[in-house]
Amino acid sequence: MTLTEYGLTPARAAQQPAGLTLARITTQDRTLYTAVVETGSVRAEVAGRLANMAAGPEDFPAVGDWVLLRGTPTAGDVAIIERLLPRTSVFSRVAAGRSGTEQVVAANVDTLMLCMALDENFNLRRMERYLAVANASGAMPAIVLTKADKAPDLTGQLSAVRALSGEAAVVFCDATRTDGIAALAALIDPGKTVAFLGSSGVGKTTLINRLLGEDRLATGAIRENDAHGRHTTTSRDLLLLPSGGIVIDTPGMRALSLLDADTETTFADITDLAAHCRFNDCTHQQEPGCAVQAAIAAETLDPERLASFRRLQQEQAVNVALRGRARERAKIDQIFGSRKQMKQVMRASKQRRR
Numbered sequence: 468m469t470l471t472e473y474g475l476t477p478a479r480a481a482q483q484p485a486g487l488t489l490a491r492i493t494t495q496d497r498t499l500y501t502a503v504v505e506t507g508s509v510r511a512e513v514a515g516r517l518a519n520m521a522a523g524p525e526d527f528p529a530v531g532d533w534v535l536l537r538g539t540p541t542a543g544d545v546a547i548i549e550r551l552l553p554r555t556s557v558f559s560r561v562a563a564g565r566s567g568t569e570q571v572v573a574a575n576v577d578t579l580m581l582c583m584a585l586d587e588n589f590n591l592r593r594m595e596r597y598l599a600v601a602n603a604s605g606a607m608p609a610i611v612l613t614k615a616d617k618a619p620d621l622t623g624q625l626s627a628v629r630a631l632s633g634e635a636a637v638v639f640c641d642a643t644r645t646d647g648i649a650a651l652a653a654l655i656d657p658g659k660t661v662a663f664l665g666s667s668g669v670g671k672t673t674l675i676n677r678l679l680g681e682d683r684l685a686t687g688a689i690r691e692n693d694a695h696g697r698h699t700t701t702s703r704d705l706l707l708l709p710s711g712g713i714v715i716d717t718p719g720m721r722a723l724s725l726l727d728a729d730t731e732t733t734f735a736d737i738t739d740l741a742a743h744c745r746f747n748d749c750t751h752q753q754e755p756g757c758a759v760q761a762a763i764a765a766e767t768l769d770p771e772r773l774a775s776f777r778r779l780q781q782e783q784a785v786n787v788a789l790r791g792r793a794r795e796r797a798k799i800d801q802i803f804g805s806r807k808q809m810k811q812v813m814r815a816s817k818q819r820r821r
């Protein structure tokens with residue numbers, strides 16, 4: 468086993484200072500991690516406080532992260548995580564409990580496979596939402612249309628998706644055929660990390676199993692769900708594919724809540740049009756000289772796409788506000804223990820100054 472198989476690049480390798488060992492997190496169970504080093508797997512825990520840690524839960528390692536371990540642990544050791552290396556991409560969700568608290572579920576995904584079935588669940592607005600999330604994450608989006616055997620109008624559906632895909636590759640799969648996922652497999656380069664996003668039942672497990680090779684893992688063996696539908700087997704969060712790719716498969720990754728969205732990139736056609744509106748602050752509703760409304764009148768822009776753009780923008784604004792507040796709370800808790808204690812500290816320091 469070598470770290471290159473786990474996606475180590477020369478640029479990452481250069482980030483290893485003397486006395487510390489580079490490792491990639493493969494599983495996480497609360498504060499206990501498994502990580503791979505050059506000689507194999509180690510169990511790892513975070514040092515009391517990460518050297519470069521700011522404050523929030525987003526600063527803790529997650530599956531896919533590159534970290535630096537204290538000393539030179541080898542396979543089977545229990546290691547201490549000293550530092551978290553910068554991420555190329557990050558996926559978060561709102562943690563259960565306190566509203567707005569961010570929880571990182573995966574990091575350093577190169578390509579995010581946005582999965583949608585071509586059957587009756589096909590929905591272009593949902594794909595726009597996935598694209599907005601992917602475009603904000605730092606990972607490259609790719610669109611994977613599943614269940615091609617159930618497509619009522621494959622050609623029409625493909626061109627509708629291509630019209631909104633931007634830079635993302637678009638492939639379709641039919642898992643009922645032996646060669647049905649070749650186009651997907653071709654998107655996964657050796658040493659690159661991918662993850663699958665899509666609603667329940669679109670066929671993500673089926674695709675991952677196919678990529679792993681059927682003889683290696685039978686369906687159902689990858690994920691042993693408990694009564695709450697969560698993984699009980701956490702040892703399969705980061706998987707090596709026989710073809711040399713890496714798949715991150717965590718439950719939080721599969722159904723993403725919209726924490727970050729990049730509507731500018733995702734709706735580049737609309738933002739380009741808006742640049743030609745007469746008024747800088749045009750809301751594209753009934754202003755004169757609105758280039759967006761003109762495109763709708765000319766039937767070159769789908770009004771539903773404009774509605775989708777608006778909806779995502781509004782949701783994003785709310786999320787940004789919520790997140791700002793949650794981050795502030797987390798910082799206060801970390802520094803002072805609680806808001807109440809912070810107030811006491813402030814009062815005391817005010818009195819001292821008098």
Ligand SMILES: Nc1nc2c(ncn2[C@@H]2O[C@H](COP(=O)(O)OP(=O)(O)OP(=O)(O)O)[C@@H](O)[C@H]2O)c(=O)[nH]1
Nearest residue numbers: 613614615640641642643667668669670671672673
């Ligand atoms: N007809 C058809 N059925 C498929 C195809 N791919 C998957 N299925 C079926 O769709 C169902 C759901 O597939 P899964 O792979 O479990 O879906 P999933 O996205 O992993 O679902 P969750 O685990 O709930 O997230 C299964 O019954 C599969 O056999 C396909 O290409 N064509």
Ligand SMILES: [Zn+2]
Nearest residue numbers: 744749751757
């Ligand atoms: Zn306008």
